[in-house]
Amino acid sequence: MSDAPLIFSPKPDRPAPADTVGLLGWIRQNLFKDVPNALMTLLGAYIIFVVTGAVVNWALIDAVWSAESRRECLDQVGRAGACWPGVAAWFKNLIYGLYPKDQVWRINLGFVLLVLWMLPLWMPKVTSKIGIGLSAVLLYPFLASYFFLGGEKALVWTALIALGLCGLIWVWSTALTETLVEKPLGSWVIGRLGVPEADERRQRQTKLICAALLFVAAFAFVSLWSLSEVRTRLWGGLFLTLVISGIGITFSLPAGILLALGRRSDLPVIAAMSTLFIELFRSVPLITILFMFNTMLPLFMPTGIEVNQLVRAIVAVCLFAAAYMAEVVRGGLQAIDKGQYEASSSLGMGYWQTTTLIVLPQALKIMIPAIVGNFIGLFKDTTLVSIIGLFDLMNMARAIGEDTRWLGLFIEPFFVVSLIYFVFCFAMSSYSMGLERKLATGRDRS
Amino acid sequence: MTRSKRMIEIVGLNKWFGQFHVLKDIDLTVRDGQKFVICGPSGSGKSTLIRCINQLEHHQEGSIIVDGIKVEPGGRNQSAIRDKIGMVFQQFNLFPHLSVLENCILTPTLGQGLPKAEAEEIAMTHLTRVGIDDQARKYPLQLSGGQQQRVAIARALCVRPQIMLFDEPTSALDPEMIKEVLDVMVELAEQGMTMICVTHEMGFARQVADKVIFMDAGEIVEANEPQAFFDNPRYDRSQQFLSHIL
Numbered sequence A: 001m002s003d004a005p006l007i008f009s010p011k012p013d014r015p016a017p018a019d020t021v022g023l024l025g026w027i028r029q030n031l032f033k034d035v036p037n038a039l040m041t042l043l044g045a046y047i048i049f050v051v052t053g054a055v056v057n058w059a060l061i062d063a064v065w066s067a068e069s070r071r072e073c074l075d076q077v078g079r080a081g082a083c084w085p086g087v088a089a090w091f092k093n094l095i096y097g098l099y100p101k102d103q104v105w106r107i108n109l110g111f112v113l114l115v116l117w118m119l120p121l122w123m124p125k126v127t128s129k130i131g132i133g134l135s136a137v138l139l140y141p142f143l144a145s146y147f148f149l150g151g152e153k154a155l156v157w158t159a160l161i162a163l164g165l166c167g168l169i170w171v172w173s174t175a176l177t178e179t180l181v182e183k184p185l186g187s188w189v190i191g192r193l194g195v196p197e198a199d200e201r202r203q204r205q206t207k208l209i210c211a212a213l214l215f216v217a218a219f220a221f222v223s224l225w226s227l228s229e230v231r232t233r234l235w236g237g238l239f240l241t242l243v244i245s246g247i248g249i250t251f252s253l254p255a256g257i258l259l260a261l262g263r264r265s266d267l268p269v270i271a272a273m274s275t276l277f278i279e280l281f282r283s284v285p286l287i288t289i290l291f292m293f294n295t296m297l298p299l300f301m302p303t304g305i306e307v308n309q310l311v312r313a314i315v316a317v318c319l320f321a322a323a324y325m326a327e328v329v330r331g332g333l334q335a336i337d338k339g340q341y342e343a344s345s346s347l348g349m350g351y352w353q354t355t356t357l358i359v360l361p362q363a364l365k366i367m368i369p370a371i372v373g374n375f376i377g378l379f380k381d382t383t384l385v386s387i388i389g390l391f392d393l394m395n396m397a398r399a400i401g402e403d404t405r406w407l408g409l410f411i412e413p414f415f416v417v418s419l420i421y422f423v424f425c426f427a428m429s430s431y432s433m434g435l436e437r438k439l440a441t442g443r444d445r446s
Numbered sequence B: 001m002t003r004s005k006r007m008i009e010i011v012g013l014n015k016w017f018g019q020f021h022v023l024k025d026i027d028l029t030v031r032d033g034q035k036f037v038i039c040g041p042s043g044s045g046k047s048t049l050i051r052c053i054n055q056l057e058h059h060q061e062g063s064i065i066v067d068g069i070k071v072e073p074g075g076r077n078q079s080a081i082r083d084k085i086g087m088v089f090q091q092f093n094l095f096p097h098l099s100v101l102e103n104c105i106l107t108p109t110l111g112q113g114l115p116k117a118e119a120e121e122i123a124m125t126h127l128t129r130v131g132i133d134d135q136a137r138k139y140p141l142q143l144s145g146g147q148q149q150r151v152a153i154a155r156a157l158c159v160r161p162q163i164m165l166f167d168e169p170t171s172a173l174d175p176e177m178i179k180e181v182l183d184v185m186v187e188l189a190e191q192g193m194t195m196i197c198v199t200h201e202m203g204f205a206r207q208v209a210d211k212v213i214f215m216d217a218g219e220i221v222e223a224n225e226p227q228a229f230f231d232n233p234r235y236d237r238s239q240q241f242l243s244h245i246l
C-alpha cells in the first residue's frame, strides 16, 4: 500500500449514439422501429391521405360557390360537392342571429371593447393587472349589456353604464402611464397637479376628486347618448353562444372557488350547504336544469315580474357550471400539502390570507388544464339552450336547412359551425398550454 | 443560574386523537433563553407536544402559557401566540410559488403591516445570517434541501419570534447537508434564542441543550442535563433508545 491517495479523474462525456438523436433518429425510433411499426405508420399515412383527400374534394374542389337555391346546387354537382351559397346567404345570421342589420355594429363594438379592455393584460410593463382583470369582470358587463340591449335607461342604469365607461378609461390611462412613465396612474396625476408627496390626506382627496369628475363627465356623456332597444328574442348565432358561455365561464370560476372552499369548511352548516348545492346540480343533466328554470322559475316569481328567457337560461348555465367547477377546484385544493397550511398558520396568517396567498395560487396553477377543459365543455354545452328555443349558433345552423330555398341543407352549415367551435376551443386549449409552460419556467428545479 | 422569566409553562397537559391518548400529564417549563432538546422513539408524541404549543394541534386538558398568554383550546389568543413563536418543520414547507425573499417578507408585510422596504431589509439580514443572501431571488425548489431548511429558519425569524420550535429539522436532509443547518441552529442558540428542538442529533444536544427530554408513549420519561442523560440514563427505555441511536 502506498501513502499517497489515488486520484479520481472522471471520464469525459461521449455523445449519444447517432441513430437515437436528431430528426432522423426520431423517425427511426418512432415510425420505423421494426416491421409492424413501419406497417402501422404506412397504414396511418394512407388513412390520413384518403380522409383529407375526400374532405378537400367535397369542400373545395367539387363545391358549388354560386347558386340561388339548394336545387341549383344539386343540379350542378349532386351530393358530391358542398353547396356554400346557402351558408353564405345565412352567414350573418349564424354570427349575429336576427339582430337588426343596421345595429350589428353595436355587437362588434362591444367585442372590440372587450379586447381593448383585456389588451393591457399582455403589455409587459403594466403592473396593475389584477385591477384590470377585476374591472373587466365587474365593470365591462354594464357597458356591454347596454351596447347589446340598448333602450330606455333609468338613473341607476345610466350610472352603472357610466361606471363601465370610467372603468375603460381607467384601464387605458393606467396602462399608458405605467408603460410610458412607469408610474401608477394615481401618483402620475398627483405629480402633474403638484400635490406634495408627503401630504397623504390631500393626495387621497385629489384622487377622489379626479375620480368624481371623471364619473360626472361619463354620466353626462352616457345620458346624452341613446341606443334603440334590441330585444333578446332577436339575439342569436355565435353572438348568443358567446354571451351565454362568456357569462357562464366568468361566473363559474369565482363561484366554483367559493363553493369548493365552502365544502371543505370547518363550519358544518356551510359545508353541508355547499355539498348539497354541488351534488344537486351535478346529478341533474344540464338539459333538465334548463327546462326546470325555463318552466318552473316563472311559477316562483311574484306575479308581474317576468324573467326574460335568456336570463333564465344564463342563470341555469351559471349554476350548473359553478357546481362542476367547484369539484375541479376541490381536486386542486386537495393536492396542496398539509404542510403549506401549517407553515402558513405557524407564521400567523389567518384563513383568508392562507387561502388567497398560499393555497389558491398553487392550486389554480395545477388546475389550469382541468379548468380550461371545463370552460371548453361549458362552451360546447351551451348548444343545449336550443332545446328551450334560443337560437344559438347550433340552432341557427339547423334553421338554414329549414329555409324553403335551402331546404335540407344541413351538412354544410354544421361543417362551418364545427369549424367555428373548433377555432374557439382550440384557441382556449392552446392558450392554456402556453400558460402552463409560462408558469412552469423558472419555478421548478430544472 | 439566574431565574429568568418563564417563556413556556405547560401543566398537566393531556391530549387525545379520538380515543387515542397521545399526550399524558405533560409538565414542562422553559425559561427565557433556555434550549430544550426532545428525543424519543417515533410515535411517542414529540411532534404533537410542540405542535400543541403553537396551536397547530388543540389539547383537551391542562394548560399551556406562552410568555404570560394562556393558550385557549378554542383558538382565541391564537395570533398573539403565533407571533411569539417561530416554527421549522421537517419538510421545510416553504411556499414554492414565491421566491425566497417573498417567502420571508410575506407575513411581516401582510400580517404585521411593515412597509415592504423595511421588511426586505430585515429579511436580508436574516438570510445573510443563514448564508442564503445570494439566493434571495431564486425559488425554493431551485435550492438544495439544506439551503431550503436554512431559508425556512430565516423565514421564521423574520416574524421576530421569542421562541423557536424545531420539529426534526435535519431528518429529511442528505447527510452532507445536516451540518450546515445545525451550524445555523447552534449560532441561533448562542445568540440567546429560547428553543425547543425535536432532534436525534445528539452532538447538537450535547453542545447547546440545557435539558434533554426523553419521551415515550406520550409521557415525559426523563428530563436531565445532557451530560447526565447521555452518560447515565436512569430508565431502561432511555438506555435502550440511546443504545439504538448512538
Ligand SMILES: Nc1ncnc2c1ncn2[C@@H]1O[C@H](COP(=O)(O)OP(=O)(O)O)[C@@H](O)[C@H]1O
Binding pocket: B017, B020, B022, B040, B041, B042, B043, B044, B045, B046, B047, B048, B049
Ligand atoms: N392527526 C392525527 N390523528 C390521529 N393520530 C395522530 C395524528 N397525528 C399523530 N397521530 C398519532 O399520534 C402519535 C404521536 O405522533 P407524533 O407526535 O407525530 O409522534 P413523533 O413526532 O414522536 O414521531 C402517533 O402514534 C401518531 O400516529
Ligand SMILES: [Mg+2]
Binding pocket: B046, B047, B048, B167, B168
Ligand atoms: Mg414527529
